[in-house]
Each structure stands twice: as C-alpha cells, then as structure tokens.
Amino acid sequence: MTEAPRDPGGDPQPAIELRHVSKTFGEGDGAVHAVDDVSLTVRRGEIFGVIGYSGAGKSTLVRLINALETVTSGEVVVDGQVITGLPERRVREVRSRIGMVFQQFNLLSSRTVAGNVAYPLKVAGWSREKRAARVAELLAFVGLADKAKAYPRQLSGGQKQRVGIARALAAQPTILLADEATSALDPETTREVLALLRRVNAELGITIVVITHEMEVVRSTCHRVAVMEHGKVVETGDVYDVFSAPSADAAQRFVGTALHDRPSRETLARLRERHPGRLVTVGVREGASTGTDLFRLLREHDVDGSVVYGGISEVGERPFGSLTVELDAPEDRVAPFLAALAAHADVVDLGTAAHPLDDPRVARLAADLGGRS
C-alpha cells in the first residue's frame, strides 16, 4: 500500500467535494433528514472511510456522490465538475467514471462472470474485441480468470464480491465507491476483499470511498475517515488521529469496537484477581519507542514488570495499541519509574487490587455503551 497524500495542499483538485450537502426524504412531519449539512473533501488517491451505525445516513451520502440520489440542497463536485443539477444524460457520463461495489454484490444472475464484467463496457460503448481483452485483464487482476464462464450462483460470497469489484473497475473509473462491501462476508473473506481494495488503490491509483459500520475495516484499510451520526459528520480526520484521540462520542465508541488492547472493566476485575499488584496501562504510539523505553526504565529503576494484557496493531500502517503491566517493587521505586515513563508515553495507573483505579477511557466507553443499550 502506498502512502496516501496526507498533505492537504499537495493536490489542488480533490477527487470528491461535498459542500453543505443535505438530503431529506419525505415532507413535513414525516421528513427524514438522511444527510444533514455535510461538507467533506476526499483527496485524490486516498482511501476515505465513512463510518456510522445503520441509519446514520452513510449509504445515502455515498449515493449522492454518483447522483443515484439527488441532493435536497448543497453541491456535489466530482473531479472538479459540479454534478448537482446536471441533466440525466450528463449524469450518466459522470456515473460511468465512478465504480460502485455493493454489500449484496448485485450481480446480474442471468449473465456469466465475464458477462457481468463486460456489462459496464457495453454501456460505455466498447467494441467486442476491446471488451473481451479488458474482461480477461480484470478477471486476472481479481484472481478469477478460471471463473469467466461461471454464473454468479456458482460462486462464493468472496468470489462474487471480487466479480463486483472487477465490474466496478471495468470502465476505468477514477473513483470507486464501496458501500458496505464486506458486511455480508466472513472475517477471512473480508480480509481478502479489503486487501484487494488496497491493491486497487495502490496499483491503479483509484480513489476509494469505503462505507462501513466496522471500525476494523477503517483501521486496516483507510487513510482518512469521517464518522457519521444522525446524518451529520461528527468527526473527520486522519485514521491514526481519530484512533489515538477520538473526540466525538460516536468516534470513541467505534474506536472502542476495533481496539481490544485496553482491558474492559470485567477483564480488569479478572486481571486483579490474578495480579493483585500495581497495574498500569502504557499507550504505544507512532514515533515514541514506548516498548524500548518501558523495558529500559524498568531496568533503570530496578522495578520488576510483567506484561499481563494488551496488544499493538497497525492503524493506517502505523503502530498503535497499549500494554498493561503488573509492577512488582516497593512504592518508593515505582513512583519515580512511573514519573519517568509518563514523560515518554501515555500512562494510565490502574492501582492495585486493594486500591483500584479506573481507566477513564474504558470507563467512559462502558458508560456510553450502557447508555445505548
């Protein structure tokens, strides 16, 4: 995966721009504000995630980008062209430059795999020879060259989605919209399909908008993310920044669902039974050599420490996570050790079994989840 352009001034023309876009269904009291004054910019060449619970308006939002839905107010700009208010014929041209992948794949059951991939090329008026060559090329790209003559019914979910991706790429779009593309797939197949999307982005340079309700998809695949709730974007930013410092409540809840490195209250209670000593959680961040620092400081302060919980994974290709450590030493050595460690990393003191302290982040998440159910 290549680095996404992180410099906002690097590319003068964004791939997609939404300017104060709203979409309302119905009228009067029954009106539903599916998308409510959303402004956001998707940069050329990045994988942009839109995450939200069902009903947050993310599927409507993505359909505004290729004008499957028309905006109630605001403006949608694709590749520098304002598409809002374009006549149907022109809108169809814009759509043919934007590929779309669906949760339920939406393959034509009456056509073979090759027929499905060729369909957008027929729409775009490609000749038979060019179509055949392009279909072969795409099926090889997604690893389904041997399935060209199969019908969708004969394929597994993962294979169907790969056909869906090949079909979406057929007419050489500059933008790919993936609407819950992995939500109907099992975890293993999800990883395969996400890897394919990352390849599409890296090898073909296609800008991808990923709609999802799974933070894990954002963590592993996206460069930037917008968190949606009740039709509004409540937080936008670099995936790493949103993970390390989520500010909106919804963003914190989503981050909590994808990261399991910090012990939950229940886990912490069990940890304390097994490890009655002093527990601290040490955050691991990009740049900070927390792991090395932790063990060096343990040595320097003559404190015994054992890792009892935690995990470090990659967020936007950068290390992220935390380690929970049980410290075994007299208080007069632990205190200066913690002070020294706090200078290098984000440290949360969980106290001892006799004098427990809460992780404010975990406590807040638990309270939020309790309030939601």
Place this chain on the structure above:
Amino acid sequence: MNGDWELLWPKLVESFGQTLQMVSVALLTGGLAGLALGIALYVTRRGNLLENRWVFGVLNVLVNIVRPIPFIIFVTLLGPVTLQVVGTTLGTEAFIFPLSVMTAFGTSRIVEQNLVGIDPGVVEAARAMGASSWRIITTVLVPEALAPLILGYTFLFIAVLDMSAIAGIIGGGGLGNFAIVYGYQRYNWGVVVVTVLVIIAIVQVAQLLGNWLARKALHR
C-alpha cells in the same frame, strides 16, 4: 361410429389448426402488448425507474377494469371495435381480436408480478454504471426475470387456449367449438372426450416445454 369419424376426423384436424392459429396470434400480439404494458406498470410504480404516479394510476385502473369482465361478455362488448379493426364481427378472425386484447391485459399483470420479484439492487447497480432506463429494461429487467416470465407465458398459453374454446359464440372455429357442435349438441360424447384428450395433450406439451425452457434460463 366409424362412419362418423371418417367425416369428423378432417373437421377435428381443421379445428386443431384454428385453435393453434387463434392461440398463437393472440399470444404473439397480446403477449407482446402485455409485456410492454406490464413493464410500463412496473417501471412507473412508486420508487421504480420511471416512477410516475399518473401513468401508473391510469394503467392500473384500466387493467383492473378490463380483467374482471367475463370473456364471453367481453367478446360481445368489444364487437363495435372488432368491426372497425377486423371488418367483421363473425368468424375465427373476428374472435382473435378480443382474444388478443384480453391476453394483453392478462399478460400485463403476470409480467408486472414477475418483475416485482427482481432484486432492486441489480437495477441500482446498472444505474450506477450509467445505463439508461431503456437499456436497463431490455438488458436487466427482462433477462433477470426470464425464467419466471417463461413460466408466466406458459400459464398464459393455457389460459388463452381455455378462452379460445368459446370462439363458437361469434361463429369462430377451433377445438372448443368442435366439441360443442359435433359432440355436445349431437349427444356424441365420444367427440367430446377425444377433443378433451387433444386439449390435454396440447397443455402437457406446452407445460413440459415451458418448464424445460425456464430451467435453462435459470442457469442453475
């Protein structure tokens, strides 16, 4: 009995031909018009491709008015129109006209019902690829619903065969008329039984053919 059949046999063959003529012309013309009408009903429905409350409302009411009219009455009701179109209100040719019209209305509902079963996601995918409404109708809607449409048309074939049996009321021929005139009215039950057997055979062949084609269209 044998002497009877020497005379009746050519009549039966002729009637068989008339029935095939009536049914095939009605299915071709009425079936095609019904396909168009059914597609129009489907695409103008709320939330569909060419949503149009007025067009859908008018077509829907029209179909609902025509379909419940008993066919035997419909044939006589349509008489003045038949006279304008065919030039006569009597005979097999004159009967084909109301038969085709009723076939069209009957077909429209069957087509509409089969199209409603299509996954709207497939239509959305085609729209997302920039396909026009006309292209979606011809390359997505009809092919995706082909198997149930084939079974629907098989059902219609049998329904049209059934309707064609009353051609005799305006002097038309066909197997129904043959059974009434040479069987029922002459107390010759053998003729009725033979005619019924011929009709059953036609229906069996049609259903077998329809099932076979539908299975091919399903790609299973």
